[in-house]
Amino acid sequence: MEKLQTFDSLVSKNDFVIKFANVNGSGSASANQMFAKAVFRMGIPVSPKNIFPSNIQGLPTWFEIRINKNGYLGSKGSVDLSVAMNPQSYNQDVEELNSGGYLLYDSSWKRNFYRDDINVIEIPLTSLCVESFTNAKQRALFKNIAYVGALSVLLDMEYEIFEELVSEQFASKKNLIEPNLKALNIGRDYVLNNLPYPIGLTLERMDKNDGKILISGNEAAGLGAVYGGATICAWYPITPSTSLAEGFEKYAKKFRVDEKTGKNLYASVQAEDELSAIGMAIGANWNGARSFTATSGPGISLMSEFLGLAYFAEVPVVVFDVQRGGPSTGMPTKTQQSDILACAYASHGDTKHVMLLPEDPKECFEFSAMAFDLADRLQTPVFVVTDLDMGMNDWVVDELEWDDSRKFDRGKVLDFDALEKMEEKFGRYHDVDGDGICYRTYPGAHPSKGAYFTRGTSHDEYARYSEDGEINATNLRRLVQKFKTASELVPDPEIILSDKKNCSGVIYYGSTSAAMIEARDMLKEEGIELDLMRVKAFPFNLDVWDFIEKHDYVYVVEQNRDSQMRTLLMAEGGISAEKLRSLVWFNGQPIEANFIAKKIREREPEKI
Amino acid sequence: MTYIQKPINHHPNLKKNKLGLTRRDYEGAVSSLCAGCGHDSISAAIIDACFELNIEAYKVAKLSGIGCSSKAPAYFLNDSHGFNSVHGRMPSIATGASCANDDLLYIGVSGDGDSASIGMGQFVHAIRRQVDMTYIVENNGTYGLTKGQFSATNDKDSPNKYGEENPFPPVDLAALAIQLGASYVARSFSGDREQLVPLIMGAFQHKGFALLDIISPCVTFNNHDASTKSYDHIREHNDALGKVDFVPLGREITANYEEGETVEVNLHDGSKMSLEKLDSSYDPTDANLALNTVREKNDEGKVATGLLYIDTKAPDLYETLNAIDKPLNTLNEKELCPGSDKLKTINEGLN
Numbered sequence: 001m002e003k004l005q006t007f008d009s010l011v012s013k014n015d016f017v018i019k020f021a022n023v024n025g026s027g028s029a030s031a032n033q034m035f036a037k038a039v040f041r042m043g044i045p046v047s048p049k050n051i052f053p054s055n056i057q058g059l060p061t062w063f064e065i066r067i068n069k070n071g072y073l074g075s076k077g078s079v080d081l082s083v084a085m086n087p088q089s090y091n092q093d094v095e096e097l098n099s100g101g102y103l104l105y106d107s108s109w110k111r112n113f114y115r116d117d118i119n120v121i122e123i124p125l126t127s128l129c130v131e132s133f134t135n136a137k138q139r140a141l142f143k144n145i146a147y148v149g150a151l152s153v154l155l156d157m158e159y160e161i162f163e164e165l166v167s168e169q170f171a172s173k174k175n176l177i178e179p180n181l182k183a184l185n186i187g188r189d190y191v192l193n194n195l196p197y198p199i200g201l202t203l204e205r206m207d208k209n210d211g212k213i214l215i216s217g218n219e220a221a222g223l224g225a226v227y228g229g230a231t232i233c234a235w236y237p238i239t240p241s242t243s244l245a246e247g248f249e250k251y252a253k254k255f256r257v258d259e260k261t262g263k264n265l266y267a268s269v270q271a272e273d274e275l276s277a278i279g280m281a282i283g284a285n286w287n288g289a290r291s292f293t294a295t296s297g298p299g300i301s302l303m304s305e306f307l308g309l310a311y312f313a314e315v316p317v318v319v320f321d322v323q324r325g326g327p328s329t330g331m332p333t334k335t336q337q338s339d340i341l342a343c344a345y346a347s348h349g350d351t352k353h354v355m356l357l358p359e360d361p362k363e364c365f366e367f368s369a370m371a372f373d374l375a376d377r378l379q380t381p382v383f384v385v386t387d388l389d390m391g392m393n394d395w396v397v398d399e400l401e402w403d404d405s406r407k408f409d410r411g412k413v414l415d416f417d418a419l420e421k422m423e424e425k426f427g428r429y430h431d432v433d434g435d436g437i438c439y440r441t442y443p444g445a446h447p448s449k450g451a452y453f454t455r456g457t458s459h460d461e462y463a464r465y466s467e468d469g470e471i472n473a474t475n476l477r478r479l480v481q482k483f484k485t486a487s488e489l490v491p492d493p494e495i496i497l498s499d500k501k502n503c504s505g506v507i508y509y510g511s512t513s514a515a516m517i518e519a520r521d522m523l524k525e526e527g528i529e530l531d532l533m534r535v536k537a538f539p540f541n542l543d544v545w546d547f548i549e550k551h552d553y554v555y556v557v558e559q560n561r562d563s564q565m566r567t568l569l570m571a572e573g574g575i576s577a578e579k580l581r582s583l584v585w586f587n588g589q590p591i592e593a594n595f596i597a598k599k600i601r602e603r604e605p606e607k608i
Numbered sequence: 609m610t611y612i613q614k615p616i617n618h619h620p621n622l623k624k625n626k627l628g629l630t631r632r633d634y635e636g637a638v639s640s641l642c643a644g645c646g647h648d649s650i651s652a653a654i655i656d657a658c659f660e661l662n663i664e665a666y667k668v669a670k671l672s673g674i675g676c677s678s679k680a681p682a683y684f685l686n687d688s689h690g691f692n693s694v695h696g697r698m699p700s701i702a703t704g705a706s707c708a709n710d711d712l713l714y715i716g717v718s719g720d721g722d723s724a725s726i727g728m729g730q731f732v733h734a735i736r737r738q739v740d741m742t743y744i745v746e747n748n749g750t751y752g753l754t755k756g757q758f759s760a761t762n763d764k765d766s767p768n769k770y771g772e773e774n775p776f777p778p779v780d781l782a783a784l785a786i787q788l789g790a791s792y793v794a795r796s797f798s799g800d801r802e803q804l805v806p807l808i809m810g811a812f813q814h815k816g817f818a819l820l821d822i823i824s825p826c827v828t829f830n831n832h833d834a835s836t837k838s839y840d841h842i843r844e845h846n847d848a849l850g851k852v853d854f855v856p857l858g859r860e861i862t863a864n865y866e867e868g869e870t871v872e873v874n875l876h877d878g879s880k881m882s883l884e885k886l887d888s889s890y891d892p893t894d895a896n897l898a899l900n901t902v903r904e905k906n907d908e909g910k911v912a913t914g915l916l917y918i919d920t921k922a923p924d925l926y927e928t929l930n931a932i933d934k935p936l937n938t939l940n941e942k943e944l945c946p947g948s949d950k951l952k953t954i955n956e957g958l959n
Contacts, residue, residue: 040959213958223954229944231936232707234700251954255946263932265939267707269925271700272733279693279700279730280707286691287669288937289708309694399955402948408941442937443669443689443705444712451666453682453690465682 007117010100011200014044014069016080018151021093022144023086025057031144032063033394034169035151038161039067040214040396043206047073047514049393049590054239054332060089069206073396074515075590081201083147085125087111094118102199104147104154121195123150128186133179142183149187156198158205159188213399217390218294220361220400221320222247224368225292226255226266229408230318232291233268234280236299239332240388241322244294245270274299278306278319285316286454288413288442290372292318297326297339300346307381308347309456311479314429314438316375316411319343320368320384322391325588334588335388337510338560343383344538344568350476354486355383355538359513360390362397363536370491376411378486379440387559389590390511412439419446428452428463429475436482483539490537493544496520498529504604505551507580509535509565511590512557518593519600528604530555538568545573548580555600557583559591612638613686626662634658634665636683646798646824647677647746651684653801654715654744657808658685661856668713669705673698673727676753677719677746677824696727699734702741703925709935710926713812714741721751724760724779731781735788735817740924742811742818745781746798748826749837756829766834782821782916783902786895791922792818793898794852795913797842798825806854806881807915813854815876816924823911836911847905849890849914855880873918883915892918 010016018035022028029050036048047066053059066076084093084105090113097103099117107122125146129139152159162184170176191197218241225233225248233252235245249268256265271277277293284291295303300321310317323339325331343355354374356367367384375382412433419426419441426449429438441450452463458472459465466472508516513534520530533547533554548554548569556566563582569575583599585591614635622630634655639648658665665687672678674695681690693701702716723731723745734743749762756769764777785793792814794807804822811818823842825831831838836845850871857878871883871892883892891897898917905912 209959213955215958227945227951229939229941231939231944232704234704251946255950256944258932261932262930264930265932265936265943267926267929267931267936269703269707269737269929272729275697276700276703276730276733279697280704282693283671283691283701283704283706284708284937285704286701287705287708287712289935291704291708305694306697313691400951402945402951404948406941406945408945441689442709444667444709447664447666448687451687451689453692455690455692456694457692 008100009119009200010080010098010102012080013202013204014067014206016067016201017076017078018065018067018081018083019079019093020063020083021086021089022061022063023088024053024055024059024061026144027141028061028085028144029063031148032065034162034165035148036065036394037165037214038152038157039065039203040209041161041165042158042203043209044069044203045071045073045208045396047393047395049075049389051589052333060086067203069208071208072514072518072593074518075592077592077594083151085143085147102201104150106143119199121154121199123147123187123190125187128190129183132182132186138179142179142186145180145183146187149184150191151187152184153188153191153197154195154199156202156204209396211399212396214394214396215361216243216392216394217358217361217364217386218244218322218392219247219250220365221368221384221386222249223251223400224365225318225372226251227365227402228290228369228372230290230292230372231266232281232284232289233266234271234277234284234291234293235268236271236274236277236295238274238296238299240324240392241294241296241299241320243392244320244322274302275306278303278317281317281319282306282310282315285375290318290376292320292372294320294322296322296324297342298329300339300342304347307353308349308351310381311347311351311353312349313454313456314379314440315454316379317381318371318375318384319381320386323385323387331588333388335511335590336559336586336588337387337512338564338586339385340558340560340564340568343385352483352539353381353383354378354490355385356490357385357509357536357538358390359510359534360397361395362400364390365400373409374486374489377409377437377489378482379411379437380482380486385510387511412437414439414441414445414450416446419449422449425462426450426452427461429459430461431478431481435485436478436480437485487539487541490539490541492541493536493547494534495543495547496532498531500529502552503529503531505531505533505547505554506557507533507535507554507565507569508557512559515591515593515596516557519596522593522597523600526601528601530600535565540569540572548573548575553579553581555581555583557591557596559585561586614638625659627664629659631655631659634685636681636686639683641676641679642828644827645676646748646822646826647680648683649798649801650744650746650804650822650824651680653798653804653808654684656801656805657812660805661809661812663713663812667711668715670715670717671698671702671705672717673722675719675722675751677717678722680717680746681715696722696725697730698722699727699730699739699743703734703737703739706739706741706926707929707931708937710740710931711935716741716743718743718745720745720747720749720759720761720781724781728760732784732788735785735790735819737925738789738791738816738922738928740816740926742808742820744820744822746824747781747821747837748824748830749778749835750826750830752826752829761837762830763834763836767832769829780902780906782819783899785819785821786898786902786917789922790819790917791816791919793821793917794819794915795821795823795911797823797846797913799839799843800846800913803848803852803913806852809854810852810875810881810915813875813877813879814918814920816919816922842911845910847910847912849892849901849912849916850883852915853882855882873920875920881915881918892916
């Protein structure tokens, strides 16, 4: 930076995007996470997003951190500071940097970059680490920690927080504290002694994170399953859902081990495939234990036959679908909301399933626990549909809450006493209450009453095989009635109305919230006001239809190609295609506010 | 599957077991399988075994997949819960169900199509995990319900109903189960009630995965001369490795065998399997010997039947998972939900 500068450097406090470009498998993720956590500890809203390849080692990987004092934490889509640690991706990293932005690279191997409107920050990280560490593995690993140390000075951060994070992180491996601190100091000292600091982008303490935590949706959902009383987890490894099962195990190991015997109050079985995983979960639920599986799109396809059985035989089961990019193997490490229809109508024949659509990790926790109550109450599969973005990335959310007076709703189950008192003949599929939900029994409940034969073949009210078309039609109609009951039990949509009358409506769901709220605020400043409705569940309830009814046009914003939620609304509510305006984003990156605002702006000229 | 129930009137002098129940009390609905189907004989043998063991039917769960065999659970134990699931996937239902409640007796009934073709993966992994269940394969070498296609246990060069020969060799489920570590592996014939009933009783009392590969001839599609699963073939080539007896807890072995002619194996609940050895060198606790014997007999054109292999020490899935003794499906909020105080601590660790 000795040259005469011919451009304006970016200057911003607590509002910019840093993107780390690394080599996959080089140990960068934990360093980048440490950096994000330090920003969080400084009380500044932050959203770290891991943009990773389907690979173990060698391919380029990025870690994007948006810092925003106003709390807008959706993806921004531009980069202000690039920490370019991977020569393979230099071209791309330089290309996408905003004019006036900053490029920090490992100048052990000096390079010239073609852009003359960016600040290049040279730190010979590899050379510095080679001098300071003898072990090859340490030399490579601590390069990551060293650039974090450098950033702490360049961005004017509170250094004590890093020291604190290192000692917390290695509390159980104390011998690692010293080399990590040393690595931090290598980067820090180099900047202090050789470079101008701070740069134009700086961080200053705020108090925005009081009462907040940093957690991923998968971990939160796994924890929600522990709180919701799940005892059996059956799963098969698939990105991006694996860490959900791991989250369940992590907390189950903590809270579900009998102190006296050391035995587990849970079981987690890694199945041989997704078919088996859903089968185990169905078998366990049939037998009265709360059980779930976690998967992603390809797993949903494989589970479809079993999901139809659970629907028709009316066995509760909770399925977490952490959506990734499809179709087929698609983009396994990228995010999308493209399993909406696959989940809603999974399996052959007339099937419909309950879906819960959390917007962030906090709701992942809440909806996870809720899903077990709903599944038991409705005796049917319940999907918790999340996505890779909220599932695998740490999000800043309000602290998790639990009401200790809450009781599990096990639904209509006849136990020994109830069966003992029962005078009429037990009919497993007899709609006694008229809500479409019948009474069930667990195997082994009573010596002479309540046994029945669960089957996927057509059956009468007493669970007996029947090929009588009318009996089957009556049963199928009752399932429609049950689905109607479901619409009254699932969470209501969140409706945020503008002060202005006659504005267009917007429907959105899941991880789109952050970008949607930001887009709404951007448009409002331009004079375009919108009424928002966040759909939290399927089946849709009356509030959903009422919102659509009251608006001339409703945008449906979603992260898939085919406007799947729009299709579902049209199919289920008979809404006309003209009324629902499709607004889709499906490039595998989290949806951006700028994109939503641009698309709505283009179609709303008359409203300004 | 029929839902026609049998008349409830019983002969007043029917023999009763310790629970005061007769064989009729263990029956199910009227079978809709073909007259003479081996599967009905197996249902009858299951009923005998339950009667003899004084089993309380409500503590049994009957599980199956799809096919003729999988209909069978409707034809025994009316007072048990049953689950007729999807094709080839009964093992996963059994795995989940047994994790939820280890106290029930799980009887899985499957066929050669259900287990050796579409459900091979689940069959293999249920064994590998040592799910505590009795897994009965009613093996007839053919797809009955879809009208006589070859199954994966059908014999090479055996003709189908159009006279076309099967180009592929059969899968031997019993040999496979031994190889995979099933801790109780037996083969029998639906028509040999004397051998079958004690083998079923032993399987019920065994802790761990018990496979019963039962040749169960299909009278309609695969009961011809070229089939090793026909009545004639199995009657002529049945080579029992020993006369099997099941000895309940508290009963002494009364038969008078010469020393070295019998093998006794203690089961989990204190009962015993006693094997009168016809072949004096046979040891059912030796997996390699069992595998070799099955192969050798097969090469000789014979079908080795009886208790092929037993290991009473192998831990079952529930034990491997280190799950508590109380069934998981009986745990309540207090036992399962960590509560708000713990959540507070979790929150503190996440900021």
